[in-house]
Amino acid sequence: MIGHKLKVARSASGLSLRALADAMGGIVSAxxxxxxxxxxxxxxxxxxxxxxxxxxxxxxxxxxxxELALEGVDFRKKAGASAREEAMLQARAIHMLERYLAVEDLLNLRSVDWEQPRSAPHPVADMRDAEDAARSVREDWGLGNDPIPQLAELLEERGIKILSLDLDDVDGLAAKVRRKDRNATRVIVIKRSTWSERKRFNLAHELGHMVIAPVGNVDEEKAAHRFAGAFLIPADVLRAEMGAKRSSISIGELVELKKRFGVSIQALTYRCKDLGIINGAAFARLFKVFSERGWRTAPFEEPATMAPELEEPKRFERLCYRALAEGVIGEARAAELLGISVRELDARLDQVAA
Incomplete structure (x- = not known):
């Protein structure tokens, strides 16, 4: 029976029953x-x-x-996001995941299982525990204290499927994916057009949700934010760069640190406050400047913004190219899996070959 697949495909396309009937030339009714x-x-x-x-x-x-099903869906969204947009995003995520898993099957690849850090889940009773959780995850994954150049690639290597989609009022989602007769996998959806520093923080935030276990009245969102900051900007490295206490920080210094860690100026400023490097008064002064310069409102264009394409997941695309090169699929199938035309596929292949 086709019911589930048909509904997912229609929801992913954003078509109502009537609109789909019209798109088919009215050969059947809604x-x-x-x-x-x-x-x-x-x-x-x-x-x-x-x-x-x-x-x-x-x-x-x-x-x-x-059939795939999403469980425990956590949206990162604006206040104006509608239930219809959320449902369409879930359907699009399932639709893309089905293609992702299909190309893995075609290549006889074992779908990478979620490599949960050995020390997770981490009980978090206060924000210091979130800090410790980030340090432990880095240790478990052998990351040391160096900045992480490609976070989406790292998470895919650890078994988390990262999908990049064109979104409006939703910045993304994270969920478990249940598959018939297979282990559950993890998925994070990010907004394709967002600056890469925001993508990186969102990815680290969702990783935080996967590895922390709030205790008592701890605000899980705040704990995940603290985890993300600590994961991307290790405390020891930042203190070594800036010193333990500062009365002020210049915008120029923050821009250079942004380039090193791949995070926003605002995330860096929060990190300095969380670690006690600056006090509340210095923090407020900086954020007053950020507001005056328009960095706190869309399109959030700070100095040295990282282009959206710098932090994009590429594994699925690479697998499609591999399947095509090995003769497992033809050009038409590869283009369908990637959601592009054959002409666009040819243009990409020429670029890759060059």
């Missing part, structure tokens, strides 16, 4: 499509072909039985 989604009826071959074409998927995809 009510009929609703019956297909509820598994009350099956489409004819002609209708199945039209459904696949309108949704930009294959007929084989709609007929396949492997």
């Amino acid at each position: 009510q009929a499509i609703g019956k297909y989604e509820r598994n009350e009826d099956m489409p004819s071959s002609r209708v199945l072909m039209a459904l696949a074409a309108a949704l930009n998927v294959t007929e084989e995809y709609l007929l396949s039985e492997d």
Whole structure:
């Protein structure tokens, strides 16, 4: 039965039942499509072909039985995000994950399991525990105290699927993914167009949610924020750079530190306050300057902004190129998996070959 796959593909496309019927040229009604989604009826071959074409998927995809489900979904969103946008994002994430897992299967690759740090989960009763959790994760993964150049790549190596999508009022999500007859995997969705320093902090924040266990009345969001800051900017390194106590910090110094750690100027300033390097008065003065310069509102364009493409997950794309090069799939299938045209695929391959 095609109900689940059809509903996921339609939700991912953002089409209502009526809009999908219109996109198919009216060969079936919205009510009929609703019956297909509820598994009350099956489409004819002609209708199945039209459904696949309108949704930009294959007929084989709609007929396949492997189903994914997201559990424990945690959205990072603006106040104006609608339930419809959240549902569409979940469907798009599932739709992309299905393609990701499909290319792994085609290459006979074992899907990388989530490599939970040995010391996790970390009980967090106060913010200092979140600091210790970040230090322990770095130790467990052998990262030392050096800045992390490509966080998305690191997390994918540790078994977390990182997806980058075009989003509006939602900055991303994190969830567990349940797969039939397989272990659950972890997924983080990030906003493709966001500056890379914001992507990096969001990725570290979601990692925090995966490895900490709040105790008592601890605010988990604040704890995940503290974890993210500590994970990206180790305390010992920052104190060595700046000193243990400062009465003021120049914007120029913050810009240079931003370049080293790959985080926003504002995240660095929070980190300095959390570690007691600056006091509340100095913190407030700096944030007054940030507000005056427009860095605290969209598009959040601080000095030395990191272009969005600098922190993008690339593993899925590489696997598609590999499958094509090894003759496992053809150009049309590779383009479908990547969600692009064959012409765009050819342009990318020429660029890669160069």
